[in-house]
Amino acid sequence: MRITERSGLGAVAVAVGDALRRHGIRAVLSGGACASLYTRGAFQSADMDFILTGPAKQSQLDAAMATLGFTRKGDRYVRPRTRFYVEFPRGPLAIGNDTDIRPVTRRTPHGLAVMLSPTDSCRDRLAAFYHWNDRQSLQVAVWIVRRSQVHLPAGRRGSVAEGFADRFEEFLAEAKRARARSKHPGRRRVAGRPRT
């Protein structure tokens, strides 16, 4: 698959995944790029993190990325006239203490992508909310729940295991509010104004 200036995140992610596979490199798309795909673009990310799940030498990565026109600049791979850049953060593939992460292979309009499941992507964003108190990550986790299929009991189990049961409830409340807002977009009660 060719990457052009107009290629979106999904197309570039699939192209990179294909190039890595062709060079015998096993990698899983994670982080903000996954969140962006599962929120169907509500959350935008230019940064593509691929976690290596098998051995790969720097020279192999360089060669695989070069087939798409990416060159290494420091720790990231960049491509002229493409706003997306690719990084390979050190593994293991983990969310909090949980290293038993099963990636999924998803069919996208551009091809197959090996990536975190929607549930794990949501858990990943929630971890940022829990540990950094990052409200944007909470918002993104809510968007993922609204736009993709998330297994909430698994999310709850993970949160409870990490000691964040109360924050998971906060997330559920936020998701509920978002659902109510989308059902009744015009019905927002103004504070202080009596209900009629």
Added chain:
Amino acid sequence: MPLSGVQGALRGLELDGLVAARSLGRTRVFQLNPRYFASAALSEFLRRLVEPEADLRDRVAALRRRPRRTGKPL
């Protein structure tokens, strides 16, 4: 140890995901990365390592943590 050596070491630890940093003005503030999969075990290990270092613990304990009014002479 030169500053660049410390910065290089921290950069390596950050790449490995063991520490995380954020900017505070012109300062990079590092901490153990709580999202690192072995964060709790690493924290416990470091705590254990510092146990016999009484002098180091005393110096860390003596670090000023309270605020200081703007313009107040040192």
